[in-house]
Amino acid sequence: MRKLAGLLLGAIIAISSTAMAWAADTVKIAFIDPLSGPFAATGEQGLAHYRFAVDELVNKNGGVLGGKKLEIVPFDNKISAKESLIQLKVAIDQGIRFIAQGNSSGVANALTEAIKKHNKRNPDKRVLFMNYSAVDPALTNAKCNFWHFRFDANADIKMDALTDIIAKKDDIKKIYLIGQDYSFGKAVAAAAVKYIGAKRPDIEIVGNELHPIGKVKDFTPYARKIMASGADAIITGNWGSDMVGLGKSVLASGFKKPIYTYYAASTGITKTFGADGKGPLKLVQEGMINPPASERAAAYMKAFKAKHPNKDMGQPRIANVVEMLAKAIDKVGNATDMVAVAKALEGMEHEGIFGSKIVMRAKDHQAIQDVHILAHTDEDITFDLDNSGFGLKVESTVKMAAADSATTCKMKRP
Amino acid sequence: MSLVLVNLLDGLVTGLLLFMLCSGLTLIFSMMGVLNFAHASFFMLGAYFAYQISTYVGFWPGLLIAPVVVGVAGALVERYGLRRVHKHGHVPELIFTFGLALLIEEVVQFFWGKSQMAFEEPEILKFAAFSIAGNAFPAYKVFMIFVAVGIFLALLYILTKTRVGMIIQAALSYPETVQNLGHNVPLVFMGVFGVGTALAGLAGVMAGPVLGTFPGMAVVLGSIVFVTIVVGGLGSLWGALAASLLIGWLQTFAASYNVTMKDVLTSVGLSEPADLATSALRDLWTLTLPQIGPILPYLLMVLVLAFRPQGLFGKRET
Incomplete structure (x- = not known):
């Protein structure tokens, strides 16, 4: 009996110690984004890409710190700032030190504030914020902090690149700006006014308006106003159903000129526009999918499509987040000293898989990279979106967009 | 001036679409005395069913089959x-319909996912019927107007000229009285519920x-539908039509004209604060009509409830 008890005890100790060893074997990244509700499609695509990226780019090549694997732990924030702060707390309580979030600048603003406070109060349990999509310029300007890193080009940088291209088009004389009524929509409009005014003062801004976000049932009246204004191009930061509604109404009203967008692709949007969008619809984005930037990029895309035939790689930069974070952890030699990891990320230069060099600018933690104007088309598309035959093809590129742009960030370093 | 005409037509389309949704709901509401929270969910089901059918056999069979399927589901x-x-x-009952709405949304996401569906108008209606001052008016919207008007006339005929209609009205x-006279009132309720949800399904097919x-x-x-039936008056087909058109035009015109609060306030003699950025009334001064457009129907509902609680055409108090 005693022997048996001893054996059992031994077994329990053995099992629990291996379990602990196994648990310590991974470096966890908390993915806090919408996994339910109206924006879940975007969140789930991001999660799929993160999981694919850590496996394909890091874990298959031996992981980090000589054998530890990266692991993505998903948390559903229902795209609410309040819920995100609760999930952040849960993630920190589970001992997770890296936070990835991207959808909604409102959420990112709340998270960056909370993380700043947390890191101040808990110097032994600091966390880093990998912002892969929230593009409100304030995050790397007035509200910047040492723990926040942005891997996407922010709204100002995208607009800077976009207006570089628009400035070369002499046939554009009138531009209509329309966006959703919240911080991001306002930032896009303000940036457009600023850069167009500086680069092409002769262009008239014939409309600059914000509509309620997610509440407009029918965009036809807005489309009529745009037609009546005689605009030669539209610039919009709309996303989700607001993008589809606006685009469909404008095209149905007979608009044939360019519609420059930030987010008119994937999660059903590309398929919904289909042939109607070919010609007018343009996107400004980092990451070169078509034509593939390299054989490595093509193989990566192909493997992703083989694993997730019904999902798209809508946010190519996720690959950069994973690779750069792994690099920084390896350089420091641990995944617990957040000051050192943050310093390793600062100023890091990285050859991204999608054909652009990425520099994590030290003064504001904003990634500087190539920004492309992409055309919605079905010609020369190697990797389509929504399995629709239509995809995004690089039309023009601004190398290292806005590399020397100013920032109001006054970063306090620990 | 031509823009006014375009807006009138656009508002008509929005209003008639709203009417297709409300005509069924207003009957259901006045019959059961309970809001059917799931009504807009049947609208969504109509769009999804029609999309699914259209991937196999095209748009037109979907237009006929989907509302029938939705109607049968509603009756069940x-x-x-x-x-x-x-x-x-x-x-x-209220909680039941509320739960049903949540359930339908989850079921739709389970089967079709969370993305936009590429549900398109049929090729044959993919052209501009006419254009007014450069504004194309799609043929599909003309088709929507005809379908909605046809449904209104058919409903009006059934409700006022046929025996079934008279029993429903009674x-x-x-x-209780109708039941005592020997009519199968539960069957009438089921029929009206089925037809009401089928109309919502049809609206979904058209709107998708x-x-x-x-x-x-x-x-x-969802919420705008309730506003419409309260404004129109419960159980009144004419009321549903009038309120739908009113709200359709209200929203279209509100979104079309950039009247700013600044214009309104200065025209009544107030002067803009010198330093707007720090003024407590900053938000009021920078408001525009398109921004407050979405709340105008609710404002209308509050006014109607305050001054004419039975609705524009209603006979009973809500």
Whole structure:
């Protein structure tokens, strides 16, 4: 009996110690984004890409710190700032030190504030914020902090690149700006006014308006106003159903000129526009999918499509987040000293898989990279979106967009 | 001036679409005395079913089959769901329809995912019927107008000129008396519920290609439907039509004209604060009509409830 008890005890100790060893074997990244509700499609695509990226780019090549694997732990924030702060707390309580979030600048603003406070109060349990999509310029300007890193080009940088291209088009004389009524929509409009005014003062801004976000049932009246204004191009930061509604109404009203967008692709949007969008619809984005930037990029895309035939790689930069974070952890030699990891990320230069060099600018933690104007088309598309035959093809590129742009960030370093 | 004409037409389309949704709901509401929270969900189901059917056999069969399927589903919900809950009073019924709305949304996401569906208008109607001052008016919208008007006339005929219609009208006001006279009132309820949801389904089929087919489409339209039937008056077909058109035009015109609060306030003699950025009334001064457009129908509802609680065409108090 005693022997048996001893054996059992031994077994329990053995099992629990291996379990602990196994648990310590991974470096966890908390993915806090919408996994339910109206924006879940975007969140789930991001999660799929993160999981694919850590496996394909890091874990298959031996992981980090000589054998530890990266692991993505998903948390559903229902795209609410309040819920995100609760999930952040849960993630920190589970001992997770890296936070990835991207959808909604409102959420990112709340998270960056909370993380700043947390890191101040808990110097032994600091966390880093990998912002892969929230593009409100304030995050790397007035509200910047040492723990926040942005891997996407922010709204100002995208607009800077976009207006570089628009400035070369002499046939554009009138531009209509329309966006959703919240911080991001306002930032896009303000940036457009600023850069167009500086680069092409002769262009008239014939409309600059914000509509309620997610509440407009029918965009036809807005489309009529745009037609009546005689605009030669539209610039919009709309996303989700607001993008589809606006685009469909404008095209149905007979608009044939360019519609420059930030987010008119994937999660059903590309398929919904289909042939109607070919010609007018343009996107400004980092990451070169078509034509593939390299054989490595093509193989990566192909493997992703083989694993997730019904999902798209809508946010190519996720690959950069994973690779750069792994690099920084390896350089420091641990995944617990957040000051050192943050310093390793600062100023890091990285050859991204999608054909652009990425520099994590030290003064504001904003990634500087190539920004492309992409055309919605079905010609020369190697990797389509929504399995629709239509995809995004690089039309023009601004190398290292806005590399020397100013920032109001006054970063306090620990 | 031509823009006014375009807006009138656009508002007409929006209003008639709203009418297709409301005509069924207003009958259901006045019959059961309970808001059917799931009504807009049947609208969404119509769009999704039609999309699914259209991927196999095209748009036109979907237009006919999807509303029928939705109507049968609605009738079954009434027969095996609502009727059982009815015994326990209004609150359980309300909760039942609310739960149903959530359930339908989840089911839709389960089968079709959370993305936009590429549900498109049929090729044959993909052209501009005419254009006014450069504004194309799609043929599909002309088709929508004809379908909605046709439905209104058919409903009007059935409700006022046929025996079934008379029984329904009587059952709306005095269900017990009608039952005592030997009519099968539960069957009437089931029929009206089925037809009402079928109309919502038809509205969904019509709206799907224009407004987008996505899991949030029920939520976007859900509350406005209730506003419309309260404004129009319960159980009144004419009321539903008038309120739908009123709200359709209200929203279209509000979104079309950039009247700013600044213009309004200065025209009544107020002067803009010198330093707007720090003024407490900053938000008031920078408001524009398109921004407050979405709340105008609710404002209208508050006014109607305050001054004419039975609605514009209603006979009974709400």
